[in-house]
Amino acid sequence: MRLQLALNVADLDEAVDFYSRLFGVAPDKRKPGYANFAIAEPPLKLVLFEGAGEPGSINHLGVEVDAAAEVVAAEARLSDSGVATTGVDETQCCYAEKTETWVDGPDGLRWEWYVKTGDSEQFANVVLGCGPSCEPTTAGAAPGTAARS
Secondary structure (H helix, E strand, O other): EEEEEEEEEOOOHHHHHHHHHHOOOOOEEOOOOOOEEEEEEEEEEEEEEOOOOOOOEEEEEEEEEOHHHHHHHHEEEEEEEEOOOOOOOEEEEEOEEEEEEEEOOOOEEEEEEEEEEEEEEOOOEEEEEEOOOOOEEEEEEEOOOOOOO
């Protein structure tokens, strides 16, 4: 398990250069307007979004786990404690396939609990499976905003 910190940046090249030097690693994935680092020490998934919001602000936070069962267990624990979730969805977003659930913190800060299950060329969030009452859709909103029909 590791925490995820997703930041909005003004200049992706400058941010990638800085964070590469700060953590001593190159990005794990880089696409136009997007980069992510899988940092071993400290255990951190750092994600950079160029032009997605106020530069220097948090886009969202997350917890990356090793298995879908951990996402399901976290969603059940959150729901049982009265925290509203999006439910567990199979998605493509941010160039990855994921099993995930989302919650909103008290100040509107979005939290993602997820496992990456594969790579994708899809940036916008597409919900692939979310139960019998939901059709796959594409969200036009910022990454991390699950689309529902």
